[in-house]
Amino acid sequence: MKAQNTSLLLLLCVLFSHNLFAQAKYPAPVEGDYYPKSFVFSNKKTIDSFRIHYTTVGKPQMNSKGEVMNAVLIMHGTTGSGRNFLTDQFAGNLFGPGQLLDAARYYIIIPDAVGHGRSSKPSDGLHMRFPEYNYDDMIDANHLLLTQHLHINHMRLIMGTSMGGMQTWVWAYRHPGFSDAFMPLASLPVAIAxxxxxxxxxxxxxxxxxxxxxxxxxxxxxxxxxxxxxxxxxxxxxxxxxxxxxxxxxxxxxxxxxxxxxxxxxxxxxxxxxxxxxASRDYDPYPHLEKITAPLFAINSADDQVNPPELGILEKEIKRVKKGRYILLPITDKTSGHGTHSNPTIWGGYLAELLKITEPDK
CATH class of the missing domain: 1.10.1740.110 (Rna Polymerase Sigma Factor; Chain: A)
Known part of the structure; x- marks a missing residue:
């Protein structure tokens, strides 16, 4: 009987997973550009017509005070852009009806980081005269986009992959009360060395x-x-x-x-x-991990060549994060090294758990 019950449980889990992550259609993405009146890089330099390009999926939902309550920020990796998330594998398994980040329920914001995609970058014309930006500049630009342009002062979730995962760590200590939850994927909270x-x-x-x-x-x-x-x-x-x-x-x-x-x-x-x-040259959340107060799930894959688990960094440092949890995904036929960060069918169950434990009181 015990074996039968176990088999039934496994079958139900498989069916649930298949239903939850079946690719589905989602609302059409909407692109936009924001030109802050003034943006000063961390090295005190400025450029003319500084541009932040972004994509949204879904619509903002307000509370009785007119505050947006359903915003989700998703940040991409090095050399990428927000378009990397608008795929069947990622958006098709997250943004559709009944899925974890159902765009009928959440307002999803996907910016192109400074120096990437259609945001301001060296190849626009300044070449090597473009200000030497870092991750703080990327976060400052996104903070302006959210607060000044989209009028969002609190996030339901901030998450990112690779470079976006590293930025999630920085968001979590620089703006600890800005989001209900944080989920960095494929990253480590220490200096790039x-x-x-x-x-x-x-x-x-x-x-x-x-x-x-x-x-x-x-x-x-x-x-x-x-x-x-x-x-x-x-x-x-x-x-x-x-x-x-x-x-x-x-x-x-x-x-x-x-x-x-x-x-x-x-x-x-x-x-x-x-x-x-x-841009990652001075990234280093290590001295600031105790400042992180919101629940944070850090997810890495055991076959990630950028963040190899044998370094033993996260097992140790996650203990300094008050509500932190480290998840190491084992190598399987479905994992794909560093790129596992863009496959929610593998780590989506942990996102579901994080959303559940941080559900705001009604």
């Missing part, structure tokens, strides 16, 4: 060493330097298991490499890339 910084610095140096880079004043992308930089990016985001499954022969592996190089080369700009990879 060791292999992580070495890989980033190697990629930056490879671009700058290409004579065709010309101090950032190139007429066409410095192909040799970018190819070397892309090699670092491929290794950082790779999954040994998935690569072996997808390319079990030499010919398939080399074809995969060729496709990856072409895909990245088509979407990256050399100056933007340098700024994007260097």
């Amino acid at each position: 060791g292999r992580n910084r070495i890989q980033r610095k190697m990629a930056i140096d490879l671009v700058k060493l290409d004579p065709e880079w010309k101090g950032g004043e190139y007429q066409k992308q410095p192909a040799l330097g970018m190819r070397g930089a892309i090699s670092s990016l491929i290794f950082m985001s790779s999954s040994p298991l998935q690569m072996q499954k997808s390319a079990p022969t030499r010919e398939q592996a080399e074809a995969m490499l060729d496709n990856l190089e072409k895909r990245y080369a088509a979407s990256l700009d050399a100056n933007d890339f340098i700024y994007q990879f260097d």
